[in-house]
Amino acid sequence: MDTLIQRLLVAFHHLRKKLDQDMQAMTSYPVTRTQFILLLLISREGSPKLARLAEEMNVQPSAITVLIDRLEKLNYVKRITDPDDRRSVRVELTPLGREIIHDFRQRRRGILKSYLNRLSEEEIRTLTELLEKIANGDPFDTEGKGQ
Structure with a gap:
């Protein structure tokens, strides 16, 4: 079992690295992977508070401030001001930011499709079901009771 876990970890690492490289090669935007993740999070959340972003990204609020400053300078x-609490600041995507996210998602979908072209439809279905099972499972269920 330990050998399989190690193989899985290595495969995940290589897949993530390959996806990052392929996305970087296809992207002409001057943003880092972390900034893209932040843009995706803002897109998903709508107009989140900076504190919420820091919590979601597991970083200090000051780090989010620096990231947002850079994205704001790029007009993304x-x-x-939070309408419910004037002391609180929220952040939202600009039209250019929304355009970048749309483009990013299309490119990512195209790259993933190219990866999946190597698999049969049945293999894709099985892979999807297994990943969903892992993602929805209880990480502390070490005996497989949550099946």
Whole structure:
């Protein structure tokens, strides 16, 4: 079992590295992987508070401030005052930021499709079901009771 776990970890690492490299090669935007993740999070959340972003990304609020400053200078995001709490700041995507996210998602989908072209439809279905099972499972269920 330990050998299989090691193989899985190595495969995940290589897949993530390959996806990052392929996305970087196809992207002309001057943003880092972390900034893309932040843009995706903002897109998903709508107009989150900076504290919420720091919590989601597991970083200090000051780190989020620096990231948002850079994205704001690129005109990808803008800060807005929270209508419910004027002391609080929220952030939202600008039209350019939304365009970048749309383009990114299309490119990512195309890259993933090219990876999956190596598999049969049945293999893709099985892979999807297994990943969903892992993602939805209880990480502390070490005896497989949650099946």
